[in-house]
Amino acid sequence: MKTDELDYMLPPERVAQTPVEPRDAARLLVCNRSTHTLEHCVFHDLPDLLRPGDLLVANDTRVLQARLKGRKPTGGQVELLLLRKLDDRRWEALVGGRNVREVRFPDGLRAYVVPSTEGPLHHVEFEEAIESHLDSLGETPLPPYIHKRLDDPQRYQTVYARAAGSAAAPTAGLHFTPRLFDALRERGVGTAFVTLHVGLDTFKPIVEDDVESHAIHSEWCHLPQTTADAIHTARERGGRIIAVGTTSARVLESARLFVPSHEPLREYSGFTRLFITPGFDFRLVDHLITNFHLPRSTLLSLVGALMGMDFMRHAYADAIAHEYRFYSFGDAMLIR
Secondary structure, eight states: OBGGGGOOOOOGGGBOOSOOSSGGGSEEEEEETTTTEEEEEEGGGHHHHSOTTOEEEEEOEEEOOOEEEEEOTTSOEEEEEEEEEOSSSEEEEEEESSSOOEEEOTTSOEEEEEOOSSSSEEEEEESSOSGGGHHHHEEOOOOTTOOSOOSOGGGGSOTTOOEEEESSOOGGGGGOOHHHHHHHHHHTOEEEEEEEOOOGGGGOOOOSSBGGGOOOOOEEEEEOHHHHHHHHHHHHTTOOEEEESHHHHHHHHHHHHHSOTTSOOOOEEEEEOOOOOTTOOOSSOSEEEEEOOOTTOHHHHHHHHHHOHHHHHHHHHHHHHTTOOBSTTSOEEEEO
């Protein structure tokens, strides 16, 4: 497939700069793949759109306060953006500043940079584990298309965020509230969790002419046995598996590919580079809840693979015409 097929024009004012309140007041475009019809709803309508026995699978990763500001020994300012933990003290990071070898932080902590000759990512070694310093030193990173300051950093976390390790939020989950989970439970809809630590490469556009030529980034993920069991039970009872976000979808499909087709799904941990493009055979994901994604992105490719490229283009054009809000703090789709 040509990457141009994943392109579309979005008016700048459609990029959401702030989240809606309350979380579940976001709009929800319901896309029916069997009839190619669209329905305009609100996210808190979700329980009425699902059936008893269905299972939601969400990503419980937590965004790190991964943006750190320090200084070189000479006094020059340095900014680090932590992307991936390598061991107890070493991280892969983006480093803002020239010829940075040592970084000193306000609380006395120091870090040492090992420059990379292969690109913008560097290895940074801290004097001690950084996690206990993040609350005092770190700031929550926001995507590059959000230009307004976020007054409450918790609005860039899901209400069920648990496993710290992401550089960006799994944004489809930002719409859920405790009240909505109560309503889903009363409806008989179950909830299970996976983990995928989201890297900043999730915002990286596909620059190759052919989509399949793109080298997708590697991200750590985990599907626990309790979730595998919940999926098995839901399927036995005729329930559908609804992935909350493209990250959850990639964990589910990665875990299923790891297990021979004649064996039941089981716990899975490891790095995934699964790149879902049109023609992919979804083996676990029946439906998908997702936000609206950037043009020429791997996330848009996944959505096109699930709902069909023509229907996806129609849905996006309709969302723009009806002034939906796009990207991380924007509205959502239910693809069923």
